[in-house]
Amino acid sequence: MLRELPSDEDRQILKEAVRGFFEDVSDKSAQATPWLWKQLAAQGLTQIAASPAEGGLREIVLVQEEAGRIACRAPLADAALINLMQLRSRNDARALTSLVDELHRGDAVIAMSFAGFDRGGAAGWAKMDADRLVAELGFVESADIVTHLAIFVHGPALAIVEAGEGVAAEPTPVMGKAGSWRVRIDAVPIVLVPFTNAEVRDLLTVAALSETARAFGAARRAFEQAVAYAGERRQFGQPIGRFQAIQHKLANCHIALRAVQLTIANAAAQYDLEAAQWRWFAAAALATAAGSLRQVSLETQHAFGAIGYSEEHEAPRHFRQVHVSMLRHGSQRQPVEQLASHFLDHDSGAFPEYDLGASGNAFRNEVRAWLDEYWSGERRARHEQLSFHEREYDREFARALGQTGWIGLNWPKRFSGQGRGAFEQLAFMEEMERAGAPRVGAPVQAAMLQVYGTPEQQRRYLPEILRGEAIYGMGYSEPQAGSDLASLKTRAVRDGDHYVINGQKIWTTTYWGEYMLLATRTDPNATPPHAGITMFIVPMTTPGITIRPSETMYGGTFANIFYDDVRVPAENRIGAEGEGWKVLTGALATERGFIGGGIVLKVASMFELLCGHIRIAERQGKPMRHDPVVRAKIGTLAAEIEAGRRMMVHCAELVDRGETPPDEAAVSKVYSGELMERFGETALDLLGLEALVSEGAPGAVLHGRIEQNLRHSLMWVISIGTNEIQRSLIAQRGLGLPR
Structure with a gap:
């Protein structure tokens, strides 16, 4: 049975509370001090993951992101790992029980090291020599304030020692600033807690994810500042954020950050939900973040320009945090190799299926069963022997699928659709791609008709789309209006109960369908220009249409289509005149x-x-x-x-x-x-x-x-x-x- 964990609403409350706390103590948060640690404990942050009610990896990730934003070096992740291990259930030594209580009160500060288990090898080594722990540890954080160190030794076991006699810490500047320590230990541990090798590997993965979350928080904070700076900094009489080069640079950073954010969040959720594939998702998150966050960090500095060099600015400390965190538990190599092994060392190597919820999972199975029955054997083999152009659309398949009603799986029921949700639509897309099935339907055209079509248009056109009988092309692009549709020139002039259309469309795919969804200009003087656009459904058998197909470099075709005095009934207009853009x-x-x-x-x-x-x-x-x-x-x-x-x-x-x-x-x-x-x-x-x-x-x-x-x-x-x-x-x- 799954543990009862905090809800999304609980996590949002936690996030707001942590961010508010860090903002209040921002002038004291970068340097870890006993005072700050006591304040963190008073907020309950040293108890994260101590029990299901106190959260799991998702809460650890959340707190680490906020710590990264403010460049907080306090060992919150180490405290969370101690909590996650549930040490008191492994060893009931009174000293251990007392230590965990002191950690939660803020009286104890514990730094962790994986020593020789660490993937990068830079964490140093540790061993038991008789009853003494002998170790030389690298890159220990907050060693100047810790009261205890927890180190994994071979056995494996977690050895906990008190800072003091037999423990010597030497500052090690990293990227030009203090904050890391080399620690030598020759002392008797107060307790040894046994673990398995598999448990240590999993804890190391959790530690790496938590550090990645801190790096993400730092990168995201610097990025947000760069965006604000671009909106304010003026050059050549305008904000630099108006320059396309800056916009695209920052858009690239935003895309990379979204990739990291989503993969980390998923890995943490899979861990908390005890999913069998959580290690795979963790490897994907770590491999994604390793290059992406460091690249974002570089691009953010480029956007700041010279101001980002100044140590008075936040940017340098975020730059350091990203690089330190992403290397702390090893480089990108190990998670990349883990993913490669999944796909190359096992005959069944494939991407894990997502849990799409009860309805999504059930519908996935329903679609899969239909495809296995209908789209298999000789029918599918015959299709796969066709050229790419011939494989692109299969009218027989479309009509067969039309009998299932799935072409309208997300249509409202008032249009004879099935009213299914987004995850059922996703399940359908996944299974169609898995089976190599041809594309079907006319989703954009159907959506237009459902929202803007007249009742007569909806009764006429939607049923034939639903049955898989109607194919639509999209007549948008023109010689001087590709992505800039607001500048299109094809004219539609009202003439009684008809419109007369003249113009040219280029790069039109699916030109061989029954209809063209055509964008025209009905008001050449409209301001702004897109206000003069009107949409029409044009039957492709209408006189005056000339189609000149052209083979594409990818093996398909598109066409230049000329419209010369093409008369279209006014009843084929979708929406009001001039509302085509909407x-x-x-x-x-x-x-x-x-x-x-x-x-x-x-x-x-x-x-x-x-x-x-x-x-x-x-x-x-x-x-x-x-x-x-x-x-x-x-x-x-x-x-x-x-x-x-x-x-x-x-x-x-x-x-x-x-x-x-x-x-x-x-x-x-x-x-x-x-x-x-x-x-x-x-x-x-x-x-x-x-x-x-x-x-x-x-x-x-x-x-x-x-x-x-x-x-x-x-x-x-x-x-x-x-x-x-x-x-x-x-x-x-x-x-x-x-x-």
Whole structure:
């Protein structure tokens, strides 16, 4: 049975209380002192994780983030680890019981060391010599105020000694400042507490996560200051935060910080919930953070410019904290190798399934069973022999899926939909990608019709979408209006009961469908320009439409489409005249929340196929999976994909709460699209020239899917708003930088 743990509301209250406390003592918090320790104890922070009611790893992470923000060096994480070990249940020595009580009151300050168990080797060594503990420890924090040291020795066991006779501490400046100590011990421990090797490894992982949380707090605080500085600092007559270079730099930092925040939070939650895969999620979080936080720290300093060099500013101490914390329990190497082993050393290596809740999990099984029955055997094999363009859409499959009603799984029931939530939609996307099924439906068009369509339009068009019978293209981009839709030129002029449309659309995919959702300008003099846009449903059989297809570099097609005196009934207008911008952006809001998720699911599927190939492939007579370079790249990719999956789940959580923040969807889309590119390039590095052989040719690795995936990835970075536009959106709407 799971322990009764604090709720999300409890954690929010704790966060606000801790931040408020640190703000009140900010002038005394950087340097750990006995006074500060007593104050921390009075706030109950030395009791975190002492019992289920006092929290678990999520609470430790929360407190560490707040400590990182204020550059607090007090050993709160060490106290939490002592609490988490439940030492009194392992050894009922009176001295130990008294010590834990003193820790909670703030009368004892305990610093921990994993000594020889530490992954990086810099923590030093410790051993028992008869009844004495002999040790030389590196990088001990707050050794000048500790009353006790707790050190893991081989056995394994936790040895606790009093600071004093037989314990000598020597300051070791780190990155130019004091704060770390080398400690030599030759003393009799007051108690020895037995552990298993597995327990020590798990505690070390917890310690690494808590340090990573402190690094995240420091990086996040410096980043927030850099954003505020960019909004205020003026150069060339305007705030530097208006410059695209600064906006995009800070948007990149925001994306990286979101990846770290989500993966740490998930790892901590999985630990608290005693999930079997928590170690995997922890490795992914540690591997993600190791490079990301240090890069954010560098970019933040770049944004500050010379002001960030000054020791009078906060930035330098946050820079130090990030680097110290990320190396304290070892580098990125160990968690990356752990991820690589998961995928390369086991035939069943795959990404762990998320718990999507009772309804989401049940629906996942329902969809999986349907796909296993309908989309398997000869039908699926025949489909996979087709070219990429032919695989993209399958009308027979769409009609079969239409019979399930799942095309409208998230539609309101008044439109004959199933009214399912975001996590059921996520389950559907996962299973469709797992099975390699073709895309179906017209989600953006359906959303537009449900919100802005007339009752007649809804009765006419929605049922055929739901049945899998109608296919829609999206007529947006023009020669001079790609991402800048507000400048489109295609005109629609009212003529009685019709509109007459003239213009050109380019890069139009799904041009072969029954309808085009067409953006036009009905008022050329509107101010602002987007106020003059109107949307129409245009049947593609309408006279005056000329389609000129063009093959894409990724094996698909798009078209230049010319509209010459195309007459469309006024009843085909969606929304009022001039409201096209609202119609378009409103319908895209929710769907954009899942775009990044759809991309990352494709990457995850291809990654698993790549790992399956590497597990059996050889290079120069040696198994590829044993190559350390291969393992490092696979482990790194696994961590990056997991961060993208967490962004996908985060967007689903927001949608489930009725929120559709465009900046969060943009974060997921930018990250996932560029991840798809990185995956393709990395896969080619690993597989070599043979991986460039395309589908249908003899010897094509994985049927040519790797190189085709790379070519296709370019579309996801450019389409649905280029990533540069998305970065500007993140900076302006998410971070509040000036437009």
